[in-house]
Amino acid sequence: MTKELIINAAPQGVEIALMEDKKLVELHNEKIDASFAVGDLYLGKVKKLIPGLNAAFVDVGFEKDAFLHYTDLSPYVRSLLKFTNTAINDKSEGGFDFGKFLVEPEIIKTGKIAEVLSGRPNILVQILKEPIAAKGPRLSCEISLPGRFVVITPFNDVVAVSRKIHSGEERKRLQKIIEAVKPKNFGVIVRTAAEGKHTAELHEDLNTLVQTWKAIQENLKGATPPSKILSEQAKTTSMLRDLLNEDFNRIVVNDKNIYSDTRSYIQKIAPEKADIVTYYNNGSPIFDSFGITKQVKAAFGKTVNLPSGAYLIIEHTEALHVIDVNSGYKSVSNNQEQNALETNLEAAEEIARQLRLRDLGGIIVVDFIDMKLQDNKKRLADFMEQVMQPDRAKHAVLPISKFGLMQITRQRMKPEMNINTSEICPSCNGTGKISSSIILEDEIEKNLSYLIMQKHKGLTIEVNPIIHTYLTSGFISRRRRWIWKYKQKIKVVANTNYHLTEFRFFDDNDEEIKL
Numbered sequence: 001m002t003k004e005l006i007i008n009a010a011p012q013g014v015e016i017a018l019m020e021d022k023k024l025v026e027l028h029n030e031k032i033d034a035s036f037a038v039g040d041l042y043l044g045k046v047k048k049l050i051p052g053l054n055a056a057f058v059d060v061g062f063e064k065d066a067f068l069h070y071t072d073l074s075p076y077v078r079s080l081l082k083f084t085n086t087a088i089n090d091k092s093e094g095g096f097d098f099g100k101f102l103v104e105p106e107i108i109k110t111g112k113i114a115e116v117l118s119g120r121p122n123i124l125v126q127i128l129k130e131p132i133a134a135k136g137p138r139l140s141c142e143i144s145l146p147g148r149f150v151v152i153t154p155f156n157d158v159v160a161v162s163r164k165i166h167s168g169e170e171r172k173r174l175q176k177i178i179e180a181v182k183p184k185n186f187g188v189i190v191r192t193a194a195e196g197k198h199t200a201e202l203h204e205d206l207n208t209l210v211q212t213w214k215a216i217q218e219n220l221k222g223a224t225p226p227s228k229i230l231s232e233q234a235k236t237t238s239m240l241r242d243l244l245n246e247d248f249n250r251i252v253v254n255d256k257n258i259y260s261d262t263r264s265y266i267q268k269i270a271p272e273k274a275d276i277v278t279y280y281n282n283g284s285p286i287f288d289s290f291g292i293t294k295q296v297k298a299a300f301g302k303t304v305n306l307p308s309g310a311y312l313i314i315e316h317t318e319a320l321h322v323i324d325v326n327s328g329y330k331s332v333s334n335n336q337e338q339n340a341l342e343t344n345l346e347a348a349e350e351i352a353r354q355l356r357l358r359d360l361g362g363i364i365v366v367d368f369i370d371m372k373l374q375d376n377k378k379r380l381a382d383f384m385e386q387v388m389q390p391d392r393a394k395h396a397v398l399p400i401s402k403f404g405l406m407q408i409t410r411q412r413m414k415p416e417m418n419i420n421t422s423e424i425c426p427s428c429n430g431t432g433k434i435s436s437s438i439i440l441e442d443e444i445e446k447n448l449s450y451l452i453m454q455k456h457k458g459l460t461i462e463v464n465p466i467i468h469t470y471l472t473s474g475f476i477s478r479r480r481r482w483i484w485k486y487k488q489k490i491k492v493v494a495n496t497n498y499h500l501t502e503f504r505f506f507d508d509n510d511e512e513i514k515l
Contacts, residue, residue, distance in 0.1 A: 003248045007262070008286050009255030017292045020390070024295040025356050036062055036137045037231070039146075040127045041216060043084070044139070045225035046120040054113050057136075058125060061226035064136035070113045072128060074142035076155035077116055078104035083155070084124045087220035095217045099184040103155050122225050124216075129412075145212055147205040149194035150178065154213060156187035164192040177202055183210055251277045254286045299357055306350055310343045314354065320363040323351055327369055340369040341376045345383055352387040361393075361412020370404045381406065440467065441478060444503055447515055451505060452486050458508030460491040467503070468494035 004019040018026035044058040047065050057065035074080065082104055090096055107116055117123070129138035144153050159178045161171045174190045181203045182188050194202060212230070219229045251266075253259040256279065263277045280286050287293045298305070304312040309328040314321065325347040327339065351366060371377055377400045384397050384406065394411040401407070444461065451459060463471065471478045471492050479492045498504075505513040 002250075004250040004252070004290075005248070006286060006290050006292060007251070007253040007255070007258055009253070009258055014255075014258065015287070017287065017290075019290070019292075022291070023353065024292055024299065025353050025390075027296065027357060035228070036060070036127055036131055038127050038130055040228060041143070041230040042125055042127070043088075043122060043220065043223050043225045043227050043229050044125045045122055046117050049114050049117060049120070051112065051114055056113055056117055058123070058139055059226050060125065060127075060137065060139070061228070062131060062136050064131070066125070066127075066137040066139045067135070068125065068139040068141070070111065070116075071109075072138075072140040072142065073107065073113070073116060074140070074155075075106035075109075076103065077107055077141045079155040080141055080143065081121055081123055084122055084220065087217050088122065088223055090217075090221055095214065095221070098154075098213065098217065101185055103185065124220070124229065132412075144189075145209045146191075147209045149191055149197055149202055149205045150209065151189040151191060152206070152209045152213065153187040153189065155185060157182075157185070158187040159190070160188070161190040162192045162194075165190075165195050167195075170195055174202075178206070181206060186210065186213075248273070249276055252280050252286065252290070253277065254280045299354070304350065304354065306346055308343070308346055310346060312347060312350060312354070314358075320365055321360050323354075323364065323366045325366065325368050337372060337376065340371045341380070344368045344371065344380050348380060348384045349387050352384070352391065355388070355395075355408070355410055356391050356393075359393075359412055361410050364408040364410060366406040366408065368400065368404060368406060384408075440501055440503075441471070444471075445482065447505065448482060448486070448490070450515075451513060452488065456505075456507055456513065458489055459513075460493055460506040460510070461503060462493045462495045462498065462506065463503045464498045464500050465494040465496055466500060468492055 001020055002022075004022075006017040006019065008015040008017070014030040016026075016028040016030065017024055018028075042060040044060040044066065046056050046068075047059050048057045050056065054070040056068045058068050060066045079101075083101065086096065086101075123141065124143065125139040125141055126143050127137050128140040131137050142153070144151050159175055159182065161174050165171055165174070174194055177199050178188050178190060181199070188206065190202075216230050223229065251262060253262055259277065259279045263274060266277060267274045280289075282289060285293070287296075302314060304314060306312070306328075311326050311328050313324040313326065315324075325344060327343045347368065354360070355364065368380065371380070381397065381399045388395055388397060388408075391410075396409045398407040444463075448459065448461070461471075479490060482490050505515070507513055
């Protein structure tokens with residue numbers, strides 16, 4: 001699989017498209033004034049405790065207070081509260097030595113939030129979910145700082161290795177290296193990208209993160225809530241950090257500053273990959289040149305067409321997302337079961353892409369085409385698991401139920417990507433219905449009768465060409481009937497700029513009469 005990152009810098013922000021085998025799979029928008037992004041650290045003030053929810057509302061500077069649940073407090077929240085208070089009031093040059101910080105006892109999993117956050121203290125929090133719709137951000141006190149190869153978690157001394165590294169020997173090797181170099185009071189999670197890396201590379205990545213923690217400690221000095229303490233890296237950099245691997249073979253940027261920053265970052269984390277970054281200045285829009293604009297238009301509508309003729313209908317409700325699979329005119333054989341299986345497999349691949357592309361979260365219910373054989377249902381469920389493996393969001397796929405439905409849950413970390421590919425019809429105002437010709441005729445005549453009563457003469461009615469034909473066709477046309485009825489000259493003129501139900505009246509001086 002080849003991966004390309006296309007970065008489009010625009011006045012309002014940066015758009016980032018991730019392509020896999022020339023197919024758009026992720027689309028990210030980073031606005032210039034973006035705030036409260038996932039990973040940002042804030043000094044917040046506990047405003048209200050809600051014992052019934054076992055949660056607290058915290059002021060971090062957003063228009064609505066952020067939500068902090070007890071389960072997101074972290075076992076080391078007492079240590080975090082102590083650290084926050086110590087760092088704010090620290091007067092020493094260069095800050096206190098975190099290695100000598102005395103860690104407090106852990107809290108219990110089944111405790112009450114009022115016992116932990118009594119007194120409504122100031123607390124260092126990390127954005128867990130960005131603000132979505134009318135909800136404020138969701139917070140976590142489980143502070144983690146991600147690097148290229150490792151993630152550090154303060155206040156514990158645990159070393160863990162990613163389960164995606166399957167070799168037992170490699171896991172032991174990485175654990176020994178980290179245990180030998182990690183500072184006191186820091187837990188470390190070794191990421192999958194660390195597989196095969198040397199001690200020097202791991203040590204350098206770890207030291208960078210420790211320096212970031214020292215910067216947090218310094219930024220807390222004298223801080224008053226609410227205030228931002230540390231921003232997550234730019235979206236481009238964080239995507240490279242999480243995604244860069246041997247399959248990543250091209251990064252194209254249309255902005256010189258982002259180009260130099262991206263190249264510098266890659267030279268630092270993967271020097272052998274520095275040449276994959278290229279600067280684009282071809283004149284035409286970068287997304288048009290790489291076919292991204294076309295794919296966006298095709299992928300974000302209510303109906304998503306598949307190459308075979310099958311199609312998906314994607315509906316959004318308050319509680320969940322519903323995806324309906326339709327076979328269209330696809331037919332691979334005379335066997336109905338085989339047709340259903342082939343269509344469902346094709347649809348599953350596109351559904352996995354759509355979940356990433358639109359960043360759909362929560363509960364997703366998929367209504368696949370009915371299949372009778374249990375083996376085919378299992379094959380479809382297994383395939384769905386397979387095509388969703390590249391998805392970085394946490395997700396779970398349930399087997400097909402007896403009603404033929406598949407349920408998927410997926411974590412959403414940012415507002416859902418929803419690009420509107422339709423607009424309200426000017427004729428029906430979005431109702432899906434327009435006035436019938438007979439009703440429209442009655443409405444025109446009602447206004448005509450009123451104007452004649454007001455002593456207007458030599459009236460001209462301008463209408464859409466279709467309505468013009470309707471009013472003037474036939475020997476005894478509707479226009480002619482009006483002339484006989486009102487005993488005065490009436491003209492009907494076609495205007496191609498009018499929508500179907502639009503009409504206007506003009507007097508004998510060609511001035512519009514406002515009704």
